Amino acid sequence: MYYGESTVVYFNGAFMKAADAKIDLYGQSLHYGYAVFEGIRSYDTANGTRIFKAKEHYDRLRYSAEVMGIPFNTSTEELTDLTYEVLQRNGFSDAYIRPVILCSPNMSLSKGKESYLAITAWEWTNGYLSNQMRIMTSSYRRPNPTGFKINAKVSGHYVNSILACQEAKDNGYDEALLLDIEGNVAEGPGANIFYEKEGVLYTPATGNILPGITRATVLGLCESLEIPVVEKKFKPEEMRGADSAFFCGTAAEVVALESMDNIPFTQSWENSLGSILQKAYKASVLEKAYKRETIEA
Ligand code: PMP
Secondary structure: OOOOOOOEEEEOOEEEEHHHOOOOOOOHHHHHOOOEEOOEEEEEEOOEEEEOOHHHHHHHHHHHHHHOOOOOOOOHHHHHHHHHHHHHHHOOOOEEEEEEEEEOOOOOOOOOOOEEEEEEEEEOOOEOEOOOEEEEEEEEEOOOOOOOOOOOOEHHHHHHHHHHHHHHHHOOOOEEEEEOOOOOEEEOOOOEEEEEEOOEEEEEOOOOOOOOHHHHHHHHHHHHHOOOEEEEOOOHHHHOOOOEEEEEEOOOEEEEEEEEOOEEOOOOHHHOHHHHHHHHHHHHHOOOOOOOOOOOO
């Protein structure tokens, strides 16, 4: 369950019990998916409870609202403070945080007139996505960037993610890999992707994907760990049967992929660049120092 009797949320200007928060049935957010949101993690670190990349997430939330024409004026700093208060009121440390901006009652197809902010959170007990995943190339393509604000995190986009994820599960896979409208590898339903070939990492260039905050963190870690990485467009054939691959996202963190369309990645995860990045990422969210171990070829 996501909330209990005593769970507190921030909603429309006040802290209240999750069970007491009410939204109306006459809104564009519900009917048309016209809402924007974020998925954020907080961690129990040696320095106390810390929200990872709060600024990046709240800047993106504000960007998403702006490009969708949803009026929203709360600053990134205020949003961060409110989130710490939600965590503190619930006694959460390791948590998943879900802020969402909804619009006021309006059934027309014009832009939002007023918005409501909700900040919800629930405790995060890990184990999710911790195994190596078997992925399938989805028959669903990511939304066409000429039809959507693909750089924004918009609720309606996730209908596409649900279709792809369910298709993968129905076919006995753990997760989907979606191509973009041009047939290049794009991303998972809720995570970005990297693969490794001959000591180099490759990841889809931005433009047709959600430019993930974890993706940016991984790129930064590659730089500091001197791991070569290339952002480019590539077809699924190029990635299938590569040395190793991983998904990365706020919820998934860095998660190993076992196979793609039943073709295994050839290297053991322990010897992969992804495994180094997985450890470095974990250290980073926990605000610990990380030193690259030497890996044997
Ligand atoms: N792609 C999609 C479609 C997503 O939903 C997510 C999760 N927000 C990501 C990539 C990864 O983004 P982030 O690292 O910012 O969580």
